Amino acid sequence: METVRKNKTFLIDTLSTDASIVLQHVQSDDIILQRDYKNLNHPNYTDEKIIINLLDTVMGRGDETCRKFLKVLEKQELQEIFPQLKNHFTPETSHERRESAKATGEVDEYKMSSVPRGVCLIINNMDFGRIKDYRNGSEKDEGVYGSFHPQSL
Template identity: 45%
Template sequence: MDKKESFNRICQNKVFLLETLSVEAEIILQHVQQAGIITMREYGNLSDIPQREKRVISLLDKLMGKGEETCRRFIELLRKDDILEIFPLLKDHAVISSPANPVRQYKIAQNPRGTCVIINNVHFATLKERIGSDLDQKELAKVFHWLGFEVVVHRNKTAAEMKNLLEGMGKTVDGDCFVCCILSHGIKEGVCGTDENVISVDEIREPFNGINCQRLIGKPKLFFIQACRGKRNQNRVQVQADSSEDGESEMEVDGDDFDITIPADTDFLIARSTTDGHLSYRDLKEGSFFIQSLCRKLKKHCPEGEDILTVLVHVNNEVSSQGIICKQMPVHEVAMRKKLVLLPP
């Protein structure tokens, strides 16, 4: 079992516990004190908090601050019949379940966590300028810096420069996790450089596999790609297409259309802004649907202990509901062996 299994359960289910236990905040405090999990003085201090929601959140924070053993005792308390009678929503919930083979988590302990590289192609030889992409770059840099990553930004790279840059990083990058964000025009075969030549997803991923990047063996490697994956689009005001074949379209589609399968290499996650054959949309004043949603959901759910795949489901749900005429569905390819939780340091 993970050495922080109980701590992580409370962290990941904090919102649920807050909503459930706040109904009878004083009763759960009494049971926790009677079980010797908190002292009488701590019980008194918590009881003095006027709002029951704040009382419960303070209790959860205190338990987590005491460490794994205290968290384990608290979860054992929640499993008792008298507690389940008072809080029936706890029954069959993941927070108190006892899976025979729980999914382990990647160890994310270093600070900085690792490197987040952002490649932002805005200006091209003949293709339309990707107006609004700088907003994506700014928000990505802010969020991943907040999550504890060293952020490195590169702008306006040709396909060859992108390939050389990634190959160079594969030889030197280190840390508990690696993140690569690529913002560009795209076609079915891959992502466009500023010279309109194409780099495939395999060429983007390959420098970081276990053969070429031994420092990241067994560590999570995340790729977020905002680029078109085809020509199919539905025009809408103030939207442009990031396709090299979109002509005069004012729709910005940031999709990448590469035929990617789950790589044989492990610990990879490749999240793409749109499905095969479709455009990916970018608002000229607010940034792309996918990247902006990704940043919002990371800021909201990472502090709650949600794993990255669950965060991406939230992103999929939000992006797929955006637009009246234009529709977009992000997708991701997963070759992960464990859960990845990115708590802000």
């Protein structure tokens, strides 16, 4: 999903030149359903809007769907129609990257190697106004990750 997200602007610019061909490929590869195809291919949508909605749909369905979508972008037929894809999504590069990750047991995740790493804010919601909506166990997160109390400023 990270690859699609990072390249979203590029993909919108590139694929918006012919959204219909992209929709046909993602539908034929079972990345979207017939219903999705009809919703995305709305007559009042611009090609750009179609691609934006397609990318949002693909990312909303998780990593496996994103991987399938990237595989479609590696197809020679699509790369001939959208030559800019060759610079970003080549079968050899993507395949090697996946095989390398499988061989080392790596999982697609956020790398924690930059210095400084930055700050992470965890909002610990426990009380939602009704007793039955109280989130039990939330205090355990606070114990594990620490806490910040604004009144201590």
